[in-house]
Every structure is written in structure tokens, then in C-alpha cells.
Amino acid sequence: MAATVAVDLEEALFAGDLSMDELSDSVLRCADCSSAAHCTRWLAAAEMPVAAPPGFCRNRELLQRLQAGEGR
Secondary structure, rough: OOOOOOOOHHHHHHEEEEEOHHHHHHHHHHOOOHHHHHHHHHHOOOOOOOOOOOOOOOHHHHHHHHHHOOOO
């Protein structure tokens, strides 16, 4: 999802805009998501880069913050 919305998580980590705890939490939110099939279809149909993550994304707020270049 991050790549689809033009967010480089590695770059965000190195820049201090994302902590390891935030990254770990985001991975767990994604892995525990009940919309996995919906997400897979959305990602397959998306034309990159997408302006914003979909409303059902459990990491939407985090990804939007990183898209905006806002740190922690």
C-alpha cells in the first residue's frame, strides 16, 4: 500500500518521520486487517501513484501523514 501511495517507508525511517514502533504497528494492523481481499483487489486496480489510501485502510492516517511529509 505504501508504494502505491508513493510513500517510501525506508526513507521515512531514516528521516525520522517514522519510528520502528510505528512501522511494526502498521505491519500488524495490515496483517490483522479484515479487508485483505478488498485491499488486494484495490491494489491490483490502482494506477500508481494514488493520491490517498482507501478509506478502509487501517494505516490510512499514518500513510497520509507521511505523504504530507509530516514527521512524528
